[in-house]
Amino acid sequence: MAQIDQAKAAALGWPRTKYAWVEHERRWLCRSVPLDRVVSVEDLTDLYVTGTQLRLREAVPANGGGPLRRLSRKADLTSSVRLLTSIYLSTEEFSVLSALPGRQLRKTRHALGRVEGADLFVDCFGGALTGLIMAEAEFETLEAMQSYSMPDFAWREVTDDIRYTGGRLAADGLPDALIPE
Numbered sequence: 001m002a003q004i005d006q007a008k009a010a011a012l013g014w015p016r017t018k019y020a021w022v023e024h025e026r027r028w029l030c031r032s033v034p035l036d037r038v039v040s041v042e043d044l045t046d047l048y049v050t051g052t053q054l055r056l057r058e059a060v061p062a063n064g065g066g067p068l069r070r071l072s073r074k075a076d077l078t079s080s081v082r083l084l085t086s087i088y089l090s091t092e093e094f095s096v097l098s099a100l101p102g103r104q105l106r107k108t109r110h111a112l113g114r115v116e117g118a119d120l121f122v123d124c125f126g127g128a129l130t131g132l133i134m135a136e137a138e139f140e141t142l143e144a145m146q147s148y149s150m151p152d153f154a155w156r157e158v159t160d161d162i163r164y165t166g167g168r169l170a171a172d173g174l175p176d177a178l179i180p181e
Helices: 006-011 092-097 142-147 167-173
Strands: 019-030 038-048 054-061 068-076 081-088 100-115 118-125 135-137 154-155
Touching: 019 142, 038 167, 054 092, 068 092, 100 167, 135 142
Parallel strands: none
Antiparallel strands: 019 081, 019 135, 019 154, 038 054, 038 100, 054 068, 068 081, 100 118, 118 135
């Protein structure tokens, strides 16, 4: 695991980081999905559980494969670095946990595969967030994340704008000022 501040992790509710991993991520607003680069598609439904750092996710592959269901806990160390842990759930467990109070978010995720050292995705949001298209890149190291260039199909980086995190989008809806520059 990358070097993290253990005191900060503990303050965020992670007394031990043994079962967590560090996620390095950047996000950009996009005008469209580069469909010619898509390698797989899945429909995601997220439930951000009220009063917690928990997210319940169901991911259904567009090709008709079986859904994956998991419960995750995230804690932001910075706007682009977070601690993350997940557990996969059975259909029955997912059904029970789906009754928890929270805000739901739906999106279609287009995986573009590994691009210049990052796993790159483009999400098209649904419901009250229809029209929002956001790219997300996940990196193995902080150095790789910092040296990565904005994708050619994106128009504005929003990594440091908390309004574009999943939990905030689910709770607060579509941010103002989405007009491309």
